[in-house]
Amino acid sequence: MDAPKKSSRRGPRRKNYMKQQDGVEIDTSIVNNKPVNKNVEDITEKNYERQLQNWDDFVDSLEDLKEYVFRIGMAMRGGKLPDERLSWKGLNSYWKKFTAAYNRERGTIPKDHLTSVTRLIEPRGALGKRLNIVADKGPRRHATAEVLTWAGEFFWTLDWKIFARPRLRNDLWAALLQSVFTAARVSDYLESSSRYNSNIGLHYKDTQFIVYQNERGEPEFALQLTKFLKGRCHLPSTLPTPDIHERGKLEPQALYTNPILFLAKEIIPIQWHGSVLNSPIFCGASGRIMTAGLFSKELRSLLIRAGFPNPPGLHSFRAEGLTNIDANPNCSDIQRQTMAGHVNNHIQARHYASRNPGIDSQAAFMRTQARLMNIGELFRNLEISWEPELWHSLPIAKKEQLSMSDEYREIEAQIRAFTTTKLELPMDSPTDPEFKHEAKHEVITMSPAEVDEAPLAHPVRKLRRDLESLEKKSLNMLWEETSKGMVVGDKRTFVCRGISRPFSRLRSVMPLRRQLADLLTIPARLRSTEGKAALVALVKLCNSKTEADRPGLGATCHCSRSSSDHLHIYKCTKKQFSFAEFCFFCNQWLYDAEAWERHCHDHLTQDLIPMELSWKRVETTFLPGHCPFCLWDTGLGCAKRLQSFCSLSDWETHIRAHGVSWQERCPNLRCEGSFHDGESYQNHLHDLHRVPKKLLLPAQTSLKRGVDDVSQEELPAKKAKLGDGPVEARFVFHYCDPGETFSGKGGLA
DNA sequence: GGGAACTTTAATGGAAGTTC
């Protein structure tokens, strides 16, 4: 038999790496005898460093481990009331970070020492009892579909906030829908604060966009995403890639629930253009990827405006999503774990599942057919409380009470002192750019101890924020006192309290928002007329510089001094014609007195006149003031009743001229109740109709102007950046004095 | 295999700073 033929070598020549070492120098910083610590994230290193610093600051021997946790625990209790609880998770977390850091940097801590201290700080341990430690502060909350849909309806049809960067409204909602519909963590698509400046998050290159034929044979879009999982970004092959779509043949829902709509910022190619591949899907103001911090803050602020005083975070939506997936018999455990980014089933049970499993155990016991309705879902709704009549700013009675407190007055005095000192400073000291640069440099090079004692960069701003903080605390107390513990239900009961510019007033100066408010609640498909119109309006919103505009008034004025200020254009146009009146509800000029009278009559008889009547500047335009006394005086002509005051001073002068400080009934007969004294009457007009109390007081006893009481008219007319002001969406006819009782019920027109 | 214990990573809200 022939010897087996030696097979000829195929393929590339085999390499011997150890023979290819020419010129290689061994880096002794890497190659040495030192033990290698586990590779951990930067944030973890930082956490460890902090605990070692704590150790060095407190004690210097292993025997003092107990003293170490005792001191940390007592420091954490600092400022807390005796019956306030301290979370075991916090102290235990610090302890574990310390032991891990010590083991890395200094050596091993004896095991019996570790066990002793761990037992000491348990809620049932001696130190645990001393510190009033509790195992946790309550179960995880779930934010249900009802919370999401109300948030969407509010955000697109009632929200009074004006975004300085209009695209943020679109991106915020898109990021929320995308995250909720894929049960994501906030850091899956946005840049987590724990991975700060890492640029980790969803970019176009991490997505795949397809068009396909759906169950109805119609074309439909879907987008596959990549989740950048907590702790697993270094393992890209394990990252989940869930998708969002248009719901196929299922009944269309309100357009604002269509996640694809808000991602279509331009005509979408099926393959992303190379130039956008490295761009984030959601941007912050700087053009970089949106940070989870910004998203969380905006989401919280939005949900509070929508009436959730203790709003759920994104993780509560994730928990609800995973709970519902778990309850769906069509989904396997593997599918749910992959979607969630979990490595085992245990995580779902421990952190996400509702304590009410939502099964019909009665039917199971009786061996009868289980009912289809999931009662557990009803109980989950109770986890997020909703107050449809939430105050969004302090009622005047509470504000006056707060401003009389020592703490408030002391801060006010400090602000006055600072303002006076600043005026006396020479021009070339702290405002000099070079000085500022040096000061900044000094701060950067200061030691931590020096930084603690260093003067603040903006002391007055800090003081103003302290005042705001006091008001916020007071508002929180008011929320607790007036809480009715409701859950999202009858949305017609929603009213805005403490808002000067509810969306019902802003509609006339927000043309795109008005259009979207009408379109996005329509149950329709993306390719319907309404869907396409909504898409066009959203693209316009994303590309616009401002959400506010006053169409119809005119883009330029008639005088030689060109101006984009709407007040100037209005005054100029009035001068130009013998008769010209502008309707601020319809945004149109009328040049005939009789037609104007008829027009006002129509508004008074057919329209709902807003409850809030104060003059307000809105970026480059304004909302005119109206007089509550003339408006509801049926003895006057309609034009007189609906007279618009286009400057703050005109409006204030007119109201003062009435000299009314008390009436038994509100001039607006839609308001219920009677007022037994001037105080309650003025509070009502201030809080509900936004007529400042100072205009209703006799001139000699008028309230002094407060530190924050700056006339809006005095502010420059250029783009005003507006924050979370208070709002109202619909009419409240009943007023209850917050100083007395809150049992009254708001109503709707 | 499963739960407990331990370790690591991230979320979140507040406070102060920066930019537009």
Added chain:
DNA sequence: GAACTTCCATTAAAGTTCCC
């Protein structure tokens, strides 16, 4: 001044190891 950014303290979430 509004809308961010940056940093920090606290604690929640989740991966890993230990132990029965």
